[in-house]
Amino acid sequence: MSINDSIQQMPQFRVLSDRQIEEVYLATLECLKRTGVEIRNATARELLAAAGARVDGARVRIPPPVIQDAVAAVPRSFTLWGRDGEHRLDIAPGCVYFGPGPTCTYFVDPETGERRPTRRGDPGLTALVCDALENIDYAMGLGLMSDVTPTLAPVYEFAEMVANTGKPVLPWAYSLQNVLDIYRIALAVAGREEVLRQRPFFALFATFQAPLVHTEEDLCNVLWAVEHGIPVVYLGGGTAGATAPVTGAGTLVISLAGALSGLAILQLQKRGAAVCLGAVPQAMDLRTARPAYGGPEMSLYSAAMADICRYLGVPFMGTAGASEAKVLDLQAAIESTVQVLLSALSRTALVHDVGFLDGADIGSLELLVMSDEVIAMVKRIMRGIEVNADTLMLDLIDQVGPGGEFMSARETARRCRAEIWHPTLWDREPWENWEAAGSLGMPDRIRARLREILATHTPPPLPRGVAEEIEAILMEAEAREK
Amino acid sequence: MSEILQKIAANLYEGEEDVVAALTQEALEQGFSPEEILADGLIFGMDRVGRDFKAGDLFVPEVLVAARAMQAGMDVLRPLLAESDVHSAGTYLIGTVAGDLHDIGKNLVRMMLEGAGFQVVDLGVDVKAETFVAAVKEHKPHILGMSALLTTTMPAMKTVIEALEQAGVRDKVKVMVGGAPVTAAYAEQIGADAYAPDAATAVEMARKLVE
């Protein structure tokens, strides 16, 4: 959703004041200078050392100018294109886009509704459903396949996803070899390297650890990606009370320090590289010791991170549409909806994890379908209220006068679709009609919609011969693994 | 029970390590025997911590600071107690398997075990099978605990068990496994002795295994 604050009068929402943002940012700079980060990749350490950082074994203490320079260098916006050339995501200030998350161990079987290990085909179905849903803007796999050569799971996943959606895709990778395979698949789809560079249809999703660690594998992957013009989403962040201090402010510092030190490495490798920073700053439930994806802190701290990133001019990825609930129940609906609303209000550029149940353990297409409707509703809220002579309608009010009605007014017919949001899953029928239609509840309607999409939706086809090329790349990868 | 032992138990429950150490010293000066202070002060308090945690009334960090307070009291008593009274609950070797960097759960299991009086040796993350085997030989633990959070790294637990067999030490150590994607069925399938879904259960199982 693209939001233009100056033309429309948007709902205003902020978690942090300018002064608070400044304070968190300065504290983060101090943390990076004083405590530093552990960087388990030699190239990254060398880049930072050359820029003036103090390297002591794997520990790197980064002076503020290096971070400030990276913040100045990173583009404030970049564009991802769907391979169909139609879907265009401007990862830019004021825009908000939603999509699923990666790698859940389990998947809710779309046929039986049961939880089972994720398997081949599931990421493909996820991409297909993303393709069909109007308010889902990009695809991620929502599950980690358990029935392929384990080290190749990210490659199989990407292959399935590009075949099933024309929208942009966010793959992830265990290893550089995975990234190389994914890149070959992308090349097969795009045809030529220039096309991929000019209109990237995927961004590499990678993670850093909290507190204050960058791993060898992830750095290898993202360094290669920026060198090859692939946009990077680099996400991590502290879990309050476990991998970050128990306070919100402390959790922001840990999340921001990880993100900004990563940004510095990437900008030193390739100045101007397209990077979106991400955080999953949830709180730990300290009774069960499980991260509380659906907790209010996740929404609050993510919105605060969005405030800070907007201030710095760096695109930000947050989280929404996720829950601790084990099935699509009331808890799932409430937790995921609050997150969607706050993500939109805080203008989070990319929002991921839509469709997560059980704290990132279960991928649910049903939750994805439900969230599509929630996002539609929230988009209506985000459009705000247009106030001008035209919309105040004083002439019409005068014409109709006291005791009249507006339903038959020409203006109402002309504007009703644009002004008033119309649901497709929520029920608004009179009781009798609802009963006559089978007394269906929301879960029934969600399942029916999902079944319909799976049975009828066809994604834009891959160019001729590309499916075979992808198959060959997978076979080669298999042969290499043996 | 005497007032001072009650105060030790209460302060231990609140995680006041300095106070517990001072009170333990004071109780000794008042003439209580180290054995009495241990049983009716420290262990009495820690048992209440365990009960309330299980009931859901205490949070993990509260348990961890209580365990630290227990240690502070123990540090005062240890030189005075007979060897037989301070024996640890058991030795526990723990690590996250090769290829896996997740350690929040493993660390929590370690801390809870330490709180329960186990002597824990932590090998960290991304621990190779050879390293596990060498450490089993070196530390002769009662239990070896392995953590895996990724489907791709779960098989590494099986590799370690096989390596223990090959090195001829499998029957010298009980093997426990855990981590979000690990299940009891998987534990059985790879020939582990126990599985626990969370840290509190891990402690319970560990106690049973060393009995």
Ligand code: B12
């Ligand atoms: C935090 C986290 C991370 C952090 C790790 C930080 C750290 N220092 O550990 C970061 C961001 C670095 C990360 C990285 C990755 N992660 Co991760 N991560 C998680 C997350 C959200 C929480 C894990 C956690 O800490 N939980 C809290 C602790 C307390 O719980 P726990 O670990 O389960 O431990 C408890 C029990 O399992 C048990 N236990 C644990 N160990 C042991 C050992 C013994 C002996 C016993 C008895 C019991 C026991 O007791 C513990 C305490 O109660 C999970 C989701 C989830 N729901 O588990 C994903 C998750 C585990 N990650 C996942 C993945 C795929 C990855 C990545 C590949 C990146 C990605 N998503 O693309 C990388 C891999 C890095 C690597 N090589 O290891 C997937 C795994 C899917 C699968 N089946 O393989 C999960 C399930 C989520 C997801 N959808 O992405 N991750």
